[in-house]
Structure formats: C-alpha cells, structure tokens
Amino acid sequence: MTLAPRVVLVHRRTEYEELVARHGTPGQAAFFLASRGRSVEEVEQRHARQAAALARAAAAVPLDWRRSRVERADLPRFLFEPGDVVAVVGQDGLVANVAKYLDGQPVVGVDAERGRNAGVLVRHRVEALPALLRAAAGGEGSLEERTMVEAVADDGQRLLALNEVYVGQPGHQTARYRLAVEGDPEPQASSGVLVGTGTGATGWCRSAWLERGGPLALPAPGAPALAWFVREAWPSPTTGTTRVHGLLDGGRQLVLTVESEHLVAFGDGIEADALELVWGQSVRLGVSTTCLRLLA
Incomplete structure (x- = not known):
C-alpha cells in the first residue's frame, strides 16, 4: 500500500509569542513594552497575520494527505521523510534554517507577510499553495537547485x-x-x-x-x-x-x-x-x- 504524500509545515515563533513566553502573560508583555514607550499592537497584528497564514497553509493540504508541523527550534530533533513536501511559512531566513536538515525534498516558500520579506526564498502567496503542493508531490513543479x-x-x-x-x-x-x-x-x-x-x-x-x-x-x-x-x-x-x-x-x-x-x-x-x-x-x-x- 502506497502512503499518501506528507506535507511538513515549517514555521517559527512570532515576536509576540516570544514576548509572552518571556514575561508570562499577554498583560505583562504589554506592560513591558508600554513602560518603554512601545505598543504591543504592532507585534499582535504581525502575530495575527502569521497565524492566519499558517492556518490557511494547513487548510491547503488535501484532506487525504498526511501532514505534520514543526517549529524552528525543534528542527534538529525532527525526522523528515524522503518523500516529504516541505512548506515553509514565514521569512526567507526560515528556508535556510530548514535546508540543512533536508536531503533533496522539494521546498515551497510561502511569504507570510507580503512586503516585509525580500521574497528571495519565500516566493509564493498562501493562496497558491494547493496547486504548488500537488505539483511538488507529483514531481511536476519547476525546481531550482541551490548550492x-x-x-x-x-x-x-x-x-x-x-x-x-x-x-x-x-x-x-x-x-x-x-x-x-x-x-x-x-x-x-x-x-x-x-x-x-x-x-x-x-x-x-x-x-x-x-x-x-x-x-x-x-x-x-x-x-x-x-x-x-x-x-x-x-x-x-x-x-x-x-x-x-x-x-x-x-x-x-x-x-x-x-x-x-x-x-x-x-x-x-x-x-x-x-x-x-x-x-x-x-x-x-x-x-x-x-x-x-x-x-x-
């Protein structure tokens, strides 16, 4: 029996998640920023955009396919399979972070915040992900090989x-x-x-x-x-x-x-x-x- 393709969604914690983890609660994080003349609203909005992009990326995976999700800090402990399709949702640097753990699996870079990233490695919008995943899994997509x-x-x-x-x-x-x-x-x-x-x-x-x-x-x-x-x-x-x-x-x-x-x-x-x-x-x-x- 042939296994269904597996999509691995790679992401990283947002600045908002890092702040809450450091200070314990959203209120304490907001107080920390406010006491330094900064507002928590910007990082909250960026967090919401990242979370929305990740949710839409997860929804783009066909229902009959296997799926997994890994945060950047867990990459050294994650076991990629030879037939995986890797969808990186985030910044250009996140593609570099995951590349060292791969061995030829196709990678789809999804820009979670259009306009903030250079888009050199995360080139695609989340709306295009369903077609891109099928192309990558079927060996039909155009792949660029980087040294x-x-x-x-x-x-x-x-x-x-x-x-x-x-x-x-x-x-x-x-x-x-x-x-x-x-x-x-x-x-x-x-x-x-x-x-x-x-x-x-x-x-x-x-x-x-x-x-x-x-x-x-x-x-x-x-x-x-x-x-x-x-x-x-x-x-x-x-x-x-x-x-x-x-x-x-x-x-x-x-x-x-x-x-x-x-x-x-x-x-x-x-x-x-x-x-x-x-x-x-x-x-x-x-x-x-x-x-x-x-x-x-």
Missing part, C-alpha cells in the same frame, strides 16, 4: 548550510587555527572564518566582501562554488594574514586545523546546532553534494 556548503570534521561530524558556515570561538573571541586551501597551511588568529554560497552572498558573506572592497566575484546561487573570508585576521610573530579570502571551486576545499582549546562550526546562524572542535582536530569545508530544491 549548499558542507563542513566535515575528522571525527565524522557533518554540518550543512544554505547561506554560510562560520568557524570560530563560541564566545566570538580570538580563534587560533591553521588554514589551507592548497599548499602549506598558514597559522592564523582571527575572529573566525566564513564560508558561504551564492545564496549567502546576499547576507553575512556580502558584508565581509564589501569590507574588503569586492576583491572577488561572488558565486551565483546555483554555481558549484563557495566564497570564503577570514574575519579580522591578526598579524603577529606566529600568525599570518596572507590568506584572508578566496573561492572554492573545482572541488577544492578549505581545511582548518584547530589550535584553540575549543572552536565551533555552525550554519545559517543556528548556534545551538554546531560541530564541537577541540585542539588538533581538522574540519574540511566545501561544496556539498546535497542541494536545496526550491519550487520556483
């Missing part, structure tokens, strides 16, 4: 990211390591290393790129290449600054060997789901064979 970055430690730990992977100190102090692309490694002390995709080239990596004066051509979202940047490399008698940015293409990888007591590698800003690296360990960063399959 992802992969970090693999020498003990087998593995991490994927759609935008970028950051390697550095968990407390954002000075990170010490040896860095190599080809040839002999260079000892460095810095604020960490960013390795990003063409999708991430509009975010954190672009900031580093602009600070350097645009020293290289950033890759396109679907190109099998990555850009990397060392943040605030510090010259000293034992550390160098000659390798601070570059491109990884043609299967090349960036190899970082830890010379700090403890470094971490995390993707797309999710620090709670990180690779833990100790002195002497190495981590390799390069283009992943897994990509995000986004319904165009």
